[in-house]
Amino acid sequence: MSHKAGFVNIIGNPNVGKSTLMNAFVGERLSIITSKAQTTRHRILGIVNGEDFQVILSDTPGIIKPAYELQQSMMDFVKSAFEDADVLLYIVELGEKELKDESYFSKIKNSPIPVLLLINKIDKGDEEQLAKALELWQSQLPNAEIFAISALENFGVAEVFQRIIELLPESPPFYPKDQLTDKPERFFVNEIIREKILLHYKKEIPYAVEIDTEEFFEDDNIIRIRSVIMVERETQKGIIIGHKGAALKRVGVEARKDLEAFFGKQIHLETYVKVNKNWRSNKNQLRRFGYNQ
Ligand code: GDP
Ligand code: K
Ligand code: MG
Numbered sequence: 001m002s003h004k005a006g007f008v009n010i011i012g013n014p015n016v017g018k019s020t021l022m023n024a025f026v027g028e029r030l031s032i033i034t035s036k037a038q039t040t041r042h043r044i045l046g047i048v049n050g051e052d053f054q055v056i057l058s059d060t061p062g063i064i065k066p067a068y069e070l071q072q073s074m075m076d077f078v079k080s081a082f083e084d085a086d087v088l089l090y091i092v093e094l095g096e097k098e099l100k101d102e103s104y105f106s107k108i109k110n111s112p113i114p115v116l117l118l119i120n121k122i123d124k125g126d127e128e129q130l131a132k133a134l135e136l137w138q139s140q141l142p143n144a145e146i147f148a149i150s151a152l153e154n155f156g157v158a159e160v161f162q163r164i165i166e167l168l169p170e171s172p173p174f175y176p177k178d179q180l181t182d183k184p185e186r187f188f189v190n191e192i193i194r195e196k197i198l199l200h201y202k203k204e205i206p207y208a209v210e211i212d213t214e215e216f217f218e219d220d221n222i223i224r225i226r227s228v229i230m231v232e233r234e235t236q237k238g239i240i241i242g243h244k245g246a247a248l249k250r251v252g253v254e255a256r257k258d259l260e261a262f263f264g265k266q267i268h269l270e271t272y273v274k275v276n277k278n279w280r281s282n283k284n285q286l287r288r289f290g291y292n293q
Pocket of ligand 3: 018061
């Protein structure tokens with residue numbers, strides 16, 4: 001029997017729905033999703049296995065102009081998304097005009113690999129808006145195949161997936177057929193906690209936070225986890241903890257619920273907050289948190 005396998009890279013502006021789409025393909029919450037830009041910091045692989053195919057999707061941070069070292073390293077993940085792909089999924093949302101960084105746009109335009117342009121969030125608009133968007137993108141990217149989808153409502157997603165499989169080369173699988181992602185368990189713990197921080201704290205706080213899971217110990221019926229919430233300044237530590245510890249407690253309770261759903265096991269989660277001055281600008285620190293490839 002013939003077998004197809006290959007790499008599919010998902011790119012686009014912040015907040016257009018890249019992580020939502022990846023999760024819709026994989027059927028699991030691999031990538032954290034919030035309405036804030038820069039939710040996704042790393043490149044994450046999601047693997048979809050069938051009897052005669054293996055689709056390896058990679059979710060990337062949205063395209064931004066780097067302002068500090070962490071952002072620079074996030075953009076390196078985006079750059080690598082142009083390499084080694086068999087299919088490129090370029091996501092825009094209904095009403096979006098153009099890519100914020102033009103150099104990427106010309107890369108997509110001149111891409112030697114097939115580009116599927118996905119107009120996402122069509123649940124939010126009407127037919128007139130969609131017709132306008134189709135016209136705009138057909139003229140902007142004449143080489144791309146265009147699909148209208150709603151990643152959130154799982155509309156049109158199966159059609160895109162079907163087309164991806166058609167475009168993949170004949171190849172044996174690259175990963176074991178029971179593997180879902182390339183990231184270790186601790187990575188998902190960090191991400192689930194970071195999602196709660198993004199949801200519950202304002203302004204710059206989430207961007208000053210990194211999570212480091214120091215302990216992940218799996219027993220027969222429970223997983224014991226200890227994670228550090230790293231901030232840059234003493235004042236941020238106080239904000240994270242909150243009045244009588246209430247804010248941190250909420251993060252812990254919500255993260256534990258999600259962790260139990262993710263791992264399908266009872267979770268004991270311990271979190272504490274530590275100040276690590278200027279970790280975002282420190283190359284060694286960033287490497288430790290997995291940002292340098
Ligand atoms: P990313 O930054 O490109 O990875 O975008 P996310 O997947 O994190 O999604 C950003 C926001 O858009 C979240 O609030 C999602 O729930 C929302 N979103 C994603 N896809 C859709 C969609 O098809 N329809 C609507 N209405 N919202 C969506
Ligand atoms: K986002
Ligand atoms: Mg994302």
